[in-house]
Amino acid sequence: MKSAVIVFPGSNREGDMLRALKQAGSRVEKVWHADTELPPGTDLVVLPGGFSYGDYLRCGAIAGRAHIMDAVRAHAARGGLVLGVCNGFQILCESGLLPGILMRNANLKFICHRQFLRVERNDTAFTKAYAKGQAIDVCVAHGEGNYTADAETLKRLEGEGLVAFRYCDADGQVTPDANRNGSMNSIAGIYSEKLNVMGMMPHPENLIEDMMGGTDGRGLFQSLVSSLAKAA
Amino acid sequence: MKARVTVTLKNGVLDPQGKAIEGALKSLGVEGIDGVRQGKVFDIELGTTDKAKAEAALKAACEKLLANTVIENYNVAIESGH
Numbered sequence: 001m002k003s004a005v006i007v008f009p010g011s012n013r014e015g016d017m018l019r020a021l022k023q024a025g026s027r028v029e030k031v032w033h034a035d036t037e038l039p040p041g042t043d044l045v046v047l048p049g050g051f052s053y054g055d056y057l058r059c060g061a062i063a064g065r066a067h068i069m070d071a072v073r074a075h076a077a078r079g080g081l082v083l084g085v086c087n088g089f090q091i092l093c094e095s096g097l098l099p100g101i102l103m104r105n106a107n108l109k110f111i112c113h114r115q116f117l118r119v120e121r122n123d124t125a126f127t128k129a130y131a132k133g134q135a136i137d138v139c140v141a142h143g144e145g146n147y148t149a150d151a152e153t154l155k156r157l158e159g160e161g162l163v164a165f166r167y168c169d170a171d172g173q174v175t176p177d178a179n180r181n182g183s184m185n186s187i188a189g190i191y192s193e194k195l196n197v198m199g200m201m202p203h204p205e206n207l208i209e210d211m212m213g214g215t216d217g218r219g220l221f222q223s224l225v226s227s228l229a230k231a232a
Numbered sequence: 233m234k235a236r237v238t239v240t241l242k243n244g245v246l247d248p249q250g251k252a253i254e255g256a257l258k259s260l261g262v263e264g265i266d267g268v269r270q271g272k273v274f275d276i277e278l279g280t281t282d283k284a285k286a287e288a289a290l291k292a293a294c295e296k297l298l299a300n301t302v303i304e305n306y307n308v309a310i311e312s313g314h
Contacts, residue, residue, distance in 0.1 A: 058300055065297060094300065101302050104248050148303065
């Protein structure tokens, strides 16, 4: 199983992402944004967090149109798996691979704290190591994580079960207090129509070692590796 | 040829930055302001003198990058030479 982690100018979470993928048993290669092709045999493409292009124009706007994104779109169109975390989620929205957009946090503050997420479904390649409805303990660090979409898109996401994670409290309750960035319907992550592309604002790669204070993030990477190992 | 592209948030899209600016103006004692919406302005130099070509290039620029049409509208104004 092989992952390609795309690095843009201003990405800064690729190191943690590499570590999390390797820990789960994936081979990993870094790919520079100006490349036009993914490494042969890439099973999973990962867009890590950071501040690509300094968040100029809109977060993820310039990276979303980088050359390598044509290859990522083609990979997704073939049914290949794509994961975007934080800035990676913003890039997926700007590239058209996921609907909606991440707006400035409703309270205008950069938020950085531990955060529980409710796993909305566990029958996808990203979440099968979790239980449905499980509250996982990860963390968030972003200024623009306020998920926004038009009413029709939101209805479609909800109706087709495309919400991946919602902000919740430790008991798995989706409360207004747990939704610190003001996201519509407390959405923390979403899937594409075919469930092969997933973007999320929180960082599962931050919580993969006891020494980091928790290991709830591991499940996501284990899910991906086991899904792809079976497919191969 | 020069052009000015203005990108604004669509009606109904929440604008926390505009709200914060509105609040700041109130706290500065600036009266008579009912609302603020923040947008972006791009001043663009064009290499062509053909207005139709310029319009096509600017539309492509807006659609492909300058505006995210999920939440934003754009307006293109080509400056008449003087």
